[in-house]
Amino acid sequence: MRKPLVTRGERFDLSTVNPQMEAVIDAFDRYLEASPYRLGRTKHAVMGPVAKILERAGAGHWSAEALAGYALRVHEMNPKARGFVPAEARAAMESGVQELIRLTHIVPVTALAKVLERLEYALYYRRRKRASEWMESIRKEFEKFLRSRYESVEALREAWKDKNATFEVYPSRKNEAYRKGKGKRKEDIDAFYASLELEEDIEEEEE
Incomplete structure (x- = not known):
């Protein structure tokens, strides 16, 4: 044509x-x-x-x-x-x-x-x-997950051994805070991932 x-x-x-x-x-x-x-x-x-x-x-x-x-x-x-x-x-x-x-x-x-x-x-x-909207929904789910485990931000900071920790955080497993995190940070993030039962990675691709 x-x-x-x-x-x-x-x-x-x-x-x-x-x-x-x-x-x-x-x-x-x-x-x-x-x-x-x-x-x-x-x-x-x-x-x-x-x-x-x-x-x-x-x-x-x-x-x-x-x-x-x-x-x-x-x-x-x-x-x-x-x-x-x-x-x-x-x-x-x-x-x-x-x-x-x-x-x-x-x-x-x-x-x-x-x-x-x-x-x-x-x-x-x-x-x-x-993708941004989906990742924000994951962040909100993680916030709910953390609030179900800790009664206050002070309790979260004590458990994570991080005075700057907040409930409004993305559950990244690729950053330094996760790799070198103290306390229960890694444990909580890993437990959250396991609870999702997703086959795909919820992290953004780095290329």
């Missing part, structure tokens, strides 16, 4: 493809939510193979099937995926690729880079926001 031509001096109105862009973002968001890329501090950690999918879509000459196959392979190579792609994640990823290919067919070549850039950053923002 030929892309619509835009004459010199005429600008392509990106708002005309907002519905198609939202369809791409929604599909890839569902894919990432059902994949090992739930948390992350870097764009690569948050976006997983989606950033590379967008890059290759911009280069052209990719069919939906080939692009989906490429994304599937990148996913399988993630150590946390253990070579497995859940059916829900695969279906969402395939839908995202199909919507993306359709979008590239209706956007002029001169506007494609801008469209792909907007897709990338809109999805990145959505993923970071979702």
Whole structure:
């Protein structure tokens, strides 16, 4: 299918493809939510193979099937995926690729880079926001957990051997406070992790 031509001096109105862009973002968001890329501090950690999918879509000459196959392979190579792609994640990823290919067919070549850039950053923002909200919910759960164990912040500080300890703390197991913590800090955090019975790590990826 030929892309619509835009004459010199005429600008392509990106708002005309907002519905198609939202369809791409929604599909890839569902894919990432059902994949090992739930948390992350870097764009690569948050976006997983989606950033590379967008890059290759911009280069052209990719069919939906080939692009989906490429994304599937990148996913399988993630150590946390253990070579497995859940059916829900695969279906969402395939839908995202199909919507993306359709979008590239209706956007002029001169506007494609801008469209792909907007897709990338809109999805990145959505993923970071979702991760932040989820981690805040974990922090609140840990606060409830600590308050069920200690009647006051003074009791918490005595148990943790830390005069600055508070109930409003994130249960990180990667920072120095945990590794070198005295008292019951490590014991409480480990007990909280065990109580969640989650297979995934609730820490952000550091890359």
